[in-house]
Amino acid sequence: MAQSDAENGASTIRAKVGRMTGTRRSKPPLVAEKRSRPAPKRRKPAATSRRTSSRPAKPRGVIGTLLWPFKWLLILIWRLFWRGTVVVGAIVGVAVFYYASTLPPIEDLVDGRTRGSVTLLDARGETFAWRGDQFGGMVTADTVSPHLRNAIIATEDKRFYNWYHIGIDFYATAAAMVRNQRLYGNPLRGAGGSSITQQTAKLLCYGRPFDLNAWESETEYEQDCRSTTLWRKIVEATYAMAMETRYTKDEILTIYMNRAYLGAGSRGFEAAAQRYFGISAAEVNAPQAAMMAGLLKAPSSFSPTRNLQTAQDRGATVLRLMREAGYLTAEEEATAQANPATLSAAARQRAGGYFADWVMDSGPNFFTEQTTEDVIIRTTLEPRIQNAAEEALTWVFENKVREGSQAQAAIVVMSADGAVRGMVGGRDLTVAGAFNRATQALRQTGSAFKPFVYGTALELGMSPLDVLVDEPRCWSVPGSGEYCPSNYTNDFAGPMTMVEALQQSRNIPAVALSETVGRENVRTVAENFGIDSDLANGPALALGTSESTLLEMTGAYAGILNGGSAVKPYGLVELRLMGDDAPLLEAAGGIRERVIQEDAARQLTWMMYQVVEGGSGRRAAIDGWEIAGKTGTTNRARDAWFIGFSGDYVAGVWMGYDDNTPLTGVTGSGLPAEIWHETMRRVLDGLPVTPLPMTIPQTQVPQFEGTVTSTGQNGGGLGYSEEQANDIIQDLLIDLITNGG
Missing domain, CATH: 1.10.3810 (Penicillin binding protein transpeptidase fold)
Structure with a gap:
């Protein structure tokens, strides 16, 4: 009864709720009567398990425990x-x-040069030097070897x-x-x-x-x-x-x-192949390729023109790398290692660096040092003569100069018209852009200046056989007091002919003659022959106290050889742009105005011939050749010169220290004359003998003690009696006194 009442109450409540929600509950379906069974146990809410799973698992192990506080930092870093x-x-x-x-x-992009190149050709048209950045033309990965x-x-x-x-x-x-x-x-x-x-x-x-x-x-x-x-x-x-x-x-x-820069002014492998081997980059073999690839590490240090052995050693390393990379077999590598790359004849020659620098300086800057075009310059250089000068200098210093000496020397060889055929500006023959002692060093000329004194006298009508007196003399120099020169030998020879005075390089007769013919006349002759430097004003002018360059002096002597006309030394024959046939510039040097008459020049040549035959220049003599020249030694032997010529070429040699330290035991008649001899012996070897253009005096005077008579074709007969000779001497002395000499 009580259960029924409870059920009725529940039904009533459900009915009210249904009415409130607007739903009606349908009649329950007919089902079998429910059997009584024990109620199932309640499970824990699922929410509890979800909250538990969202928490990180507790770290396990020692490492996990240590890293646990930093895990958030690692996550941040990773993100x-x-x-x-x-x-x-x-x-x-x-x-x-x-x-x-x-x-x-x-x-x-292939030509990345910011300036052009200059290719220098010798007198034969062969390349002997490069300047600027050389670019041989574009190559590709497919066209190279x-x-x-x-x-x-x-x-x-x-x-x-x-x-x-x-x-x-x-x-x-x-x-x-x-x-x-x-x-x-x-x-x-x-x-x-x-x-x-x-x-x-x-x-x-x-x-x-x-x-x-x-x-x-x-x-x-x-x-x-x-x-x-x-x-x-x-x-x-x-x-x-x-x-x-x-x-x-x-x-x-x-x-x-x-x-890529590959040394010696070469930009790119085509230029380098032409520079070092004289072939295209498409033609190089394995050793040549290895040497060029080795330059990439240090182009200047490994350049074969600087040190061939170093370049070959680097090339050997590259050959090994090629074999390890599978590009060469062991047999091919062994063959290449046994036959390392060598330079072409032009690259091996390494000649004319000083000459090339001088030619570059002589041309317009916008076509030489600062050119943005590729320029070709044809020059006067003769490789045979250049090599002769370099070999001679090397031989003398190796065999005649004490080891460790810092003395320097320079050589210039040119034709009678001023065309420079060879030039050495110092003992280091491999440099470029170095100080050139042949063209840049201003040095006192010493007795090498005396031919201009005697040339002036001959031009004014005097004879090589006129008599001078070698005796103690003094000249008054305003503001400086008395000038009393002495001879190198510190003795006096008395009366002697002009040729004898020049032959023995006597100082006092040269000063007296200069004062007699007029110091200004001597100055004019020297300047007209090409001595552009400031010349001394006093009587010491005759003894070469003024400074000049070896190039100037050699060019002045070329004027004597060619018969008395001045020359302008030159090395540039023509300049043109690469690819053009017409030159933009042509030679600006050569023979210029006449300075002294041809007969005076020929007589002076004979006098200078006597200097080599039996005077101070004997060491320069070359068997079978007529050689004329003059020695020169300055105060305390700071400079030593020998300048002379054959019938074809004139050459000048200077020797000294860059810091003006006096030479020890060296005069112009010594080592400079020997360098000249070794140079010209090589230059003249194999050439037909050319006689000197000289005139032997027809009138002769008595032979004083120590004089040298003519050895020319007219013989050495005495044409004057002793009484006549004494009269000549007296007349000359009176003339010297009268003219203030």
């Missing part, structure tokens, strides 16, 4: 890293796209052609940084491990052309492009990836092969 990587990748991608869009066609391409890859970037090479060799870069840190304490100092693409990016200076407003010189520009900083490495890597995007591997290699 920052991948987000930063995405940002950096986006920036790099934009930079790569920008650089790639600015890269021009490769044809615009396979040996050359393989040598470059094996040496500089052996993974260059791999598919995963995106412009950066990460392995090589990391290894280089570790090595640099170990050796120098700075990962960016030393070897960079740069790929060929990165090196090419550096050669292009990351797209920045040379600008005089930004860099003072090309050298400064190149140093800036090669500087290594962290930021610069980032730019380099970005630019390299841009190049890999814009160009093919072969195109990148092509740019690299055309822009």
Whole structure:
């Protein structure tokens, strides 16, 4: 009963709720009567298990326990890293796209020179020197010798052609940084491990052309492009990836092969192949390719024109790398190692460096040192004569000069018209751009000046056989007191002919003669012959106290050889642009106005011939040849000269110290005369004998003690009696006194 009431109440409540919610409960379906069973146990709410699963599992183990406090930091770092990587990748991608869009066609990049080149040809038309940046023409990865391409890859970037090479060799870069840190304490100092693409990016200076407003010189520009900083490495890597995007591997290699500097003024492998081997880059063999690829590490240090053995040793290393990379078999490497590359005849000659520098200075600057064009200059140089001068200088210093001596010497050889055929400006024969003692050193000329005194006297009508007196004399010099010269031998020979005075290089007769004929006349003759330097005003003018260059003095003697006409020494014959036939400039030197009459010049030549035959220049004599010349030694032997000529060539030699230290035991009649002899002996070897253009005096005087008579075709008969000779001497003395001499 009670249960029924309860059920009824529950039904009533459900009915009310149904009415309130607007639903009606349908009749319950007919079901079987429920069986009584025990109520199931309640489970824990699921929410409890969800809350438990959201908590991190408790760390297990010692390491986990230690890292547990830092896990949040590691998560933060990881999230920052991948987000930063995405940002950096986006920036790099934009930079790569920008650089790639600015890269021009490769044809615009192969010739990266900021200045042109000058090719110097000798008198035969053969190349003997280069100046500026030489570019032999464009080559490609397909047109060069396979040996050359393989040598470059094996040496500089052996993974260059791999598919995963995106412009950066990460392995090589990391290894280089570790090595640099170990050796120098700075990962960016030393070897960079740069790929060929990165090196090419550096050669292009990351797209920045040379600008005089930004860099003072090309050298400064190149140093800036090669500087290594962290930021610069980032730019380099970005630019390299841009190049890999814009160009093919072969195109990148092509740019690299055309822009790389390979020493001796060679830009690109075509220029280097022509410079060192005289062939095209398409023709080089394995040893030649290895030598050129070896230059990439240090072009100046490994240049074969500087040190062939060093270049060959570096080439041997490259051959080994080629074999290890699979480009050469062991047998091919052994053959190449046994036959190292050698220089061509023109490159091996290394002649004419001083001459080339002088010719460059003699031409217009905008076509020589500062040219932006490729220029060809034909010159007067004769390699045979140049080699003769270089060999002679080397031989004398090796055999006649004490070891360790710092004395210097210079040589000039020219034709009678002033065409310079050979020039040595110092003992170092391999330099370029060095101080040229033949053209730049102003030195006192000493007795080498005396021919101009005697030439003036002959021009004024005196004879080589006129008598002078060698005796103590003094001349008054305003503001300086008395000038009393002495002879080198510190003795006096008394009366002697002019030829004898010159032959023995007596000082007092030369000064007396200069004062007699007029010091200003002597000055005029010397200047007209080409001595441009300031000449002394006092009586010491006759003894060569003024300064001059060896080139000037040799050119002045050329005027004596050619019959008395001045010459302007020259080396440039014509200048033209490469590819043009018409010259832009032609020779500006050669024979000029007459200075003394031909008969006076021929008599002076005979007098100078006597100097070599039996006077102070005997060491310069060459068997079978007539040689004329004059020695010269300055105060305290600071300078020693010998200048002389055959019938074809005139040559001058100077010797001394750059700092004016006196020479020890050296006079013009010694080592300079020997250098001259060794030079001209080689120059004249094999040539037909040419007699000197000289006139032997017809009138002769008594032979005083110590004099030398004519050895020419007219013999040496005495034409004057002793009484007549004494009258001549008295007349000359009276003339000297009357004229204030």
